[in-house]
Amino acid sequence: MKRTLFASIALGVAIAFGSVTVASAGQCPLLIKQLNDGIAKVSDKKKADDAKKLVAEAEKLHKDGKHAESVAKAEEAAAAAGITLNKK
Numbered sequence: 603m604k605r606t607l608f609a610s611i612a613l614g615v616a617i618a619f620g621s622v623t624v625a626s627a628g629q630c631p632l633l634i635k636q637l638n639d640g641i642a643k644v645s646d647k648k649k650a651d652d653a654k655k656l657v658a659e660a661e662k663l664h665k666d667g668k669h670a671e672s673v674a675k676a677e678e679a680a681a682a683a684g685i686t687l688n689k690k
């Protein structure tokens with residue numbers, strides 16, 4: 603009986619974390635906007651092109667509903683372009 607209760611709590615926590623991920627779905631467009639603004643100021647063309655490719659992938663992942671992966675891709679793009687993202 604105790605074990606069942608523990609399993610329910612664990613499941614509840616997992617669901618709570620899951621909804622946090624869903625709630626942050628709106629974050630991708632914010633990150634992508636920051637990246638586009640930042641990339642426009644990158645003078646190194648190769649760096650900017652690499653970053654743009656990653657941003658395009660992030661946008662696609664976001665549209666496919668893969669928000670966590672989109673955020674990860676946005677971070678990759680930021681690293682490639684040397685941009686610091688402000689996350690909410």
Ligand SMILES: [Cu+2]
Nearest residue numbers: 627630664669
């Ligand atoms: Cu998203």
